[in-house]
Amino acid sequence: MNPELKRERNNATFDVERITNVLDGDKDKTERRRFLESVIERDPTGIFNNDDNHYLHRTDRHKRGIAKGVRLIEICRKLGIGDECEGRITESKDFQVISEAVADDIPLALHWIMFQPNIVSLCDEEQQSRWLPLCRDWKMIGCYAQTELGHGSNIRALETTATFVSELNGGGDGGSFVINSPTLTSGKFWPGTLGRTANHAMVIAQLIDGDGIHRGIHNFLVQLRSMEDHTLLPGVKTGDIGPKIGYNTMDNGFAYFKNVMIPRRNMAMRFASVDKNGRYSKKVMSDAASKVAYITMMQVRSIIVVGASKALAMACAVTIRYSAVRKQGFDEDGKSEMQVLDYTQQQHRIFPLLAASYCIFFTGRQLAKDLKALEEKLIAAKPVTKEEVSDVHAASSALKSFSTMIAADGIEECRKACGGHGFLSSSGLPELFTTYLQSPTVEGDNHMLPQQVIRVLLKLVHAVQHDDGMEKYKSSNSFALVPSLKMILRGKAEQCSAINANDLCDLSTLLAAFRHRCARLLVVVAKQINDDITTNNVSPKVAWNNALVTMAKSSKAFSLFLLIRNSIEGIRDEQRKGIIGRPEAQVLSDLTKLFALYWMEKDLGDFLEDGYIRPNQAKWVAPSVLKYLAVIRKNAVALVDAPDFSDFRLKSALGRYDGNVYPHIMKAAEKDPLNAVDPGPAYEPELKRLIAGGAGIYTASRL
């Protein structure tokens, strides 16, 4: 063990294992995770070894990713993982843990993450009973094919068509649909595993019914390949979309359909159907059912939020451990070198990210709980208001956007904070970063989501302004904004109450400031749109467009408010449940303070602009940040130990638990195929030709 890391760990003021339990859920879950991780790490086939990942050509990396997936399923079947949920391993907690333990992208994962849940959500019972067993047994390997070459999130614009053909017109028994990609831009593009792995796709297409009427987009199960020998079916053209900045193990694919006929009953028919005469009908969906479907979508976002916390925590673990080991510059005595972790600027780069990873964890967990509670209420047929659902929708949209943005930028900041060695693949950070980069874009582009947030929150502003219907928001997240909204809308000045720097660092003072900031920005958005329409005479559409920048700011402000509030409450809960004691609660609260102060410093203008914080109070912010950097400093290594990422999972020469950095950098370097022969592979013929003068000579007459 590196002596610096050892000392850091000895100096920690809290019990690391107790925070590990918080992050896992409880003590038993920590145990179980460790067991499942050991199954993967010690698998006798050795297929899960990640040491050679960076040296493989993409094709080989993909092949290995498939092999890992197959072995993973084999292991799960042996261990009975998934048995508890009737083979739908998707829903197995153990399965989620063991897949994560693989610490690499598995192309097959989209089958259980997107394809199976889609069948469950959108297909009727008969369809589910036909298809789910095939999914379970991997006869059917599916992907979810929505986006097209020319069309991303604007699904109304999708061009793929599914046209009803009756029995009379050659549609076979009960009628069929013919799937077509009428244009170049209508080709399905991006769906994971569509390229090379899946033999079925749930294709989102414009339904044209028996009367030739366009019925909007619906889902159609289209077989792509033979289930016997994986050859392409007639009319289907598919392939991989080529290399990407990250996630290259995955075969994201394209597909073009030319008169591909599928049985009529391959349309997902839970919520709409077409009968054998081509007649379209929407099924009357109960209010509760439609809300449950909506909640399912939001659950994906809560998973992304928790994922952001984890990815950021991994990057912090690498950078903080390495910064404790790494030395640069000389100490006071001019002889011993300083630990990089002791530079306040390095602390300022990393510790707020460490704090963010914890705050995002508490918030992601809270979001998941809120969604679960709503779902259970609905299933128990208890009343759930539209406002409750849209409030969680606003929170999940804001948090997805903000947390993936912090995580993506933060991982890269951690990478840069490792200096030159952060550039090495063997640091683990490049792949962590580039593969994470999909998250800000998928499941609602981070720059589109704020509109969804603000659309909901403006209704609350309206309700407060007109004192109309506020009670509908009582049990919602955003209701907490009401006190500030009232003050602002009534033209009364809210002001920060801090009388000195210590006072400013009080969590309730900080939370109040973020509440006010968020409320004020919402009022600014509302006013801007209103003024634009009434004073500048622009259309609501144009006014909306003009307000997008302020909306993004407000959505971020809402996220920050939620993050701070949920952390405060999450820490209190854990302490009440006895999972953590005072020392752990203390360090987690310090992290929350640092997080809030850091963002206050960063966005100081927002707090000063309307005088909520006065200039004399503003002067306390930067020094308080500095103070809490110093507070976190002594626990920094222990705090990145707490998530208990094994070396196998971190895959980082810099972030090793034992701190034995340099031999592992060298070991990784020497493995590069460029080093397999000497002289290197580029010597012959070109370099040799150059040295021998075969590439011409210098011809100047002078010299």
Add this chain to the structure above:
Amino acid sequence: MNPELKRERNNATFDVERITNVLDGDKDKTERRRFLESVIERDPTGIFNNDDNHYLHRTDRHKRGIAKGVRLIEICRKLGIGDECEGRITESKDFQVISEAVADDIPLALHWIMFQPNIVSLCDEEQQSRWLPLCRDWKMIGCYAQTELGHGSNIRALETTATFVSELNGGGDGGSFVINSPTLTSGKFWPGTLGRTANHAMVIAQLIDGDGIHRGIHNFLVQLRSMEDHTLLPGVKTGDIGPKIGYNTMDNGFAYFKNVMIPRRNMAMRFASVDKNGRYSKKVMSDAASKVAYITMMQVRSIIVVGASKALAMACAVTIRYSAVRKQGFDEDGKSEMQVLDYTQQQHRIFPLLAASYCIFFTGRQLAKDLKALEEKLIAAKPVTKEEVSDVHAASSALKSFSTMIAADGIEECRKACGGHGFLSSSGLPELFTTYLQSPTVEGDNHMLPQQVIRVLLKLVHAVQHDDGMEKYKSSNSFALVPSLKMILRGKAEQCSAINANDLCDLSTLLAAFRHRCARLLVVVAKQINDDITTNNVSPKVAWNNALVTMAKSSKAFSLFLLIRNSIEGIRDEQRKGIIGRPEAQVLSDLTKLFALYWMEKDLGDFLEDGYIRPNQAKWVAPSVLKYLAVIRKNAVALVDAPDFSDFRLKSALGRYDGNVYPHIMKAAEKDPLNAVDPGPAYEPELKRLIAGGAGIYTASRL
């Protein structure tokens, strides 16, 4: 030509070619660049074709990079490029242009970028006359070997040793040095081409003279490989350091030396020497010579600044063109889709970056001019004060740090702003980004440089405060800060004079605000350090460390001041010289205003904190940003056309000049080796085994 792009170009209000000439230098340089680019693009060997780059394994990519370099040299010799500077193509303007035209990383480039200049700077005339012809003829291929596995920018800590051995002790005629890597961490690590390409290295090592005295670090030319057959010499172990986040064409390398003996005269002896008795002496370097050496280092930074502008401009070109072509969401009429470029939020993401690329260009050019002027003064033996040199040092450090930060973050923001397709390698943005990522770290880590900036500027603060020696700063960049510094230090309130939003957008008003902000932050740093020492009783070292975060802020503020000022002056110069007319000056000024307003909005707290901007003035900032986004909107495409990046150079399916995006995305996709066979390469044996049930079955008793 895509109709949207055509319309955009027709709507431009200025003459694109005139701004192209500004960016190239003048009309003739534009012509020459176009000619040299055509030489590369039409080269009959086809080696410069970049279409397959993303599909190659790293080893093949490196091989191809070497082949490109050799062909480039061959072409230059044929065209006589480099003849004008006696074969030192390094110094040939044409050579710089034609290398850039290759639009790919060439490992051999470090030979002329770092190795040859190092010989010129640090070796005496006899050494130069022996080695430079070998460099010119590529018998000697060199690299610059400074950093070590355990030691980056802190060169005092380097561990490699060069120990003098006299003739008597077996050092041969005239004595020798023995080069050793005494520890694992002392291995040279990172030097470009050290791994596989170079046959010589300029090794930075701790000199131990004939009396066993450590004389600090010096440069030693060490032969690594045979110049005949490229085999390694005894005692040398070298190899590539493995894959990286970017720049993978380059063989960054490691090297360990075990008793490698080199002739005594292989020590670079321009400024210090060891005689055959092992006696060390420093040569008395003239003040002017030492300043020239210093300026050479700063010139590298000015090149990096100009490079930041170019890389960012390329990313903007891709994103702005694609955002003009790409449509999403429906227009007012609910039918036609909107150009993504019309969303204010998209504009807010990209246009300030476009503006930054121009402001950085003007500033990089000014910096290069300042350095050239200083150099010429020194060569002409005119007096140059220490303050003049250190002022340019501060400016180059601040600008290197800030411009590479904006460029790295900005390229990634551009990539994200392309939505999903920005994730594709064929968009060109991933490689542009990941390869650019070295810039924030090399040649002074961006987070270390602010200290160098502030060290210089605090002296100015001191001079103003004590009204002592201010005249020494008269001709320096930072002298412009003096009026604000005086006001602040005399306790007088400077305040923004804007009486309305229009007034705020005046360039002189904006410049004054950025001047004040910078001056104020410098005073804050000075005060913080002083208070820490006098009131908190900490050591100067600790006080310095505590101030690092504020220093970073101040250094950024200094950069922003310089960027705005140099843009204003640069535009005025171009107009005066008649290279541009009123319309071009207008659009460039609008860009500068947007740049300033955007950063004022982002850092608003800095301007509000001391009341320089009052809350009522602060309210004008965000709407003014919005106003200038709209102003730039109509010229956005023309402004990214102006740098005249050919499709060959942009290498982007999304950023094509003709806007013919989608067919080129598909063309690139289909080329992936994963698509070479069907079923794909991962089908056998694992996927087949899974589908056939060979990986076990689901065993639950229920269902």
